[in-house]
Amino acid sequence: MLDHNTVARFEALDTPFYYYDLELLQKTLASCKVASDKYGFHVHYAFKANFNERVLKAIQQIGFGADCVSGNEVKKAIEIGFDPGKVVFAGVGKSDREIIEGLENDIYCFNVESVQELGIINDLAAKRGKTARVAIRINPNVDAHTHHYITTGLEENKFGVNQWELKTCVEELRKSSNLQLIGIHFHIGSQITNLDIFKSLCVKANELSQWFEEHGFQLQILNVGGGFGVDYYNPDESPVNDFESYFEIFNKFLERKPNQEVHFELGRALVAQCGNLISRILYVKNGLKKNFLILDAGMTELMRPALYQAYHKIQNLSADKNAETVKYDVVGPICESTDWLGKEVELPLSKRGDLVVLRTAGAYGQVMASGYNLRDIVRSEYSS
Numbered sequence: 001m002l003d004h005n006t007v008a009r010f011e012a013l014d015t016p017f018y019y020y021d022l023e024l025l026q027k028t029l030a031s032c033k034v035a036s037d038k039y040g041f042h043v044h045y046a047f048k049a050n051f052n053e054r055v056l057k058a059i060q061q062i063g064f065g066a067d068c069v070s071g072n073e074v075k076k077a078i079e080i081g082f083d084p085g086k087v088v089f090a091g092v093g094k095s096d097r098e099i100i101e102g103l104e105n106d107i108y109c110f111n112v113e114s115v116q117e118l119g120i121i122n123d124l125a126a127k128r129g130k131t132a133r134v135a136i137r138i139n140p141n142v143d144a145h146t147h148h149y150i151t152t153g154l155e156e157n158k159f160g161v162n163q164w165e166l167k168t169c170v171e172e173l174r175k176s177s178n179l180q181l182i183g184i185h186f187h188i189g190s191q192i193t194n195l196d197i198f199k200s201l202c203v204k205a206n207e208l209s210q211w212f213e214e215h216g217f218q219l220q221i222l223n224v225g226g227g228f229g230v231d232y233y234n235p236d237e238s239p240v241n242d243f244e245s246y247f248e249i250f251n252k253f254l255e256r257k258p259n260q261e262v263h264f265e266l267g268r269a270l271v272a273q274c275g276n277l278i279s280r281i282l283y284v285k286n287g288l289k290k291n292f293l294i295l296d297a298g299m300t301e302l303m304r305p306a307l308y309q310a311y312h313k314i315q316n317l318s319a320d321k322n323a324e325t326v327k328y329d330v331v332g333p334i335c336e337s338t339d340w341l342g343k344e345v346e347l348p349l350s351k352r353g354d355l356v357v358l359r360t361a362g363a364y365g366q367v368m369a370s371g372y373n374l375r376d377i378v379r380s381e382y383s384s
């Protein structure tokens with residue numbers, strides 16, 4: 001919570017930094033756990049959203065699995081204490097070294113994204129006398145209606161196996177004695193706020209799971225990925241997602257055979273709201289056309305606005321709330337014109353030294369930070 005005491009604590013700290021509200025994280029995780037348990041659903045946390053160790057530890061302790069997209073994420077999951085039997089590994093470009101990492105750790109499943117990858121995993125498993133469990137990631141050609149940079153389930157996207165290649169996939173699986181097909185996997189995109197889109201995914205998943213049954217494969221799992229979006233505009237009104245409604249959609253529309261498990265890979269919905277980027281105003285520049293607040297944080301700390309024109313709510317934590325308001329372009333110190341964090345943001349009259357917060361920054365924030373311009377990599381602070 002960004003209450004008076006917390007802000008007073010920030011005053012004494014060097015900026016910028018990410019501030020994690022661990023109580024809110026706990027509340028979010030508990031709410032997701034209760035809602036998923038209600039239907040016997042399994043949640044794997046998408047590591048790519050945030051791999052801060054305290055965040056990961058909380059997620060591991062609640063009992064979720066890990067959805068990884070690199071060998072290092074697999075390694076990290078095991079180090080943090082995630083059960084290898086709950087680790088899945090996706091990604092269009094798994095290197096041999098990364099596949100071996102997964103095999104040696106006996107992870108639960110490789111989410112395979114091409115026919116060629118099936119052959120490579122089979123060979124690497126055979127050399128080690130192992131059988132790899134695999135799920136085929138299928139490109140369902142379902143439009144997620146989100147920003148086109150974070151859409152993944154359309155035919156023009158690089159992700160997954162296209163439906164017209166499934167026959168070849170099945171032939172490859174039949175001749176691969178070191179692979180065991182355990183399921184099918186989908187992920188149509190991120191920041192999806194219209195739940196009807198997940199209904200369309202269910203319809204497609206039902207059709208494709210039926211197709212595999214007809215071709216003689218009994219699927220143990222249906223993995224429907226992640227993508228559940230958060231409210232960037234009203235973080236205080238919606239600090240915790242409505243997980244109940246989300247899971248209910250799948251319970252209602254996804255056809256499950258007896259004993260078939262349903263897996264989810266949530267990232268953003270679990271960690272976005274608990275993270276905030278705290279920064280200070282370095283300079284106030286008043287121009288003829290624009291007023292700029294130049295912060296000590298920029299695209300190197302939070303890349304989402306520069307990369308996807310993403311919105312993050314910006315608040316001045318130091319200014320008098322009743323002061324007259326001014327419209328500012330909030331920018332960073334980096335030598336790039338795309339280095340902005342908010343445009344035409346209405347804020348109370350602001351001055352050098354004021355603390356500023358960028359809300360809903362817990363997902364795809366700190367993990368995408370860089371050292372461009374030889375900047376320090378942004379650090380973390382915690383509520384407790």
Ligand SMILES: Cc1ncc(COP(=O)(O)O)c(C=O)c1O
Pocket residue numbers: 046049067090152187189190191225226227228265266267268269363
């Ligand atoms: C395969 C896969 N699973 C899960 C996720 C997590 O997505 P989100 O953070 O939107 O829940 C992603 C990221 O978009 C992904 O690519």
Ligand SMILES: N[C@@H](CCCC[NH3+])C(=O)O
Pocket residue numbers: 048150152190191304363364
């Ligand atoms: N990084 C993106 C989400 C990509 C999800 C990974 N497929 C974002 O900030 O919204």
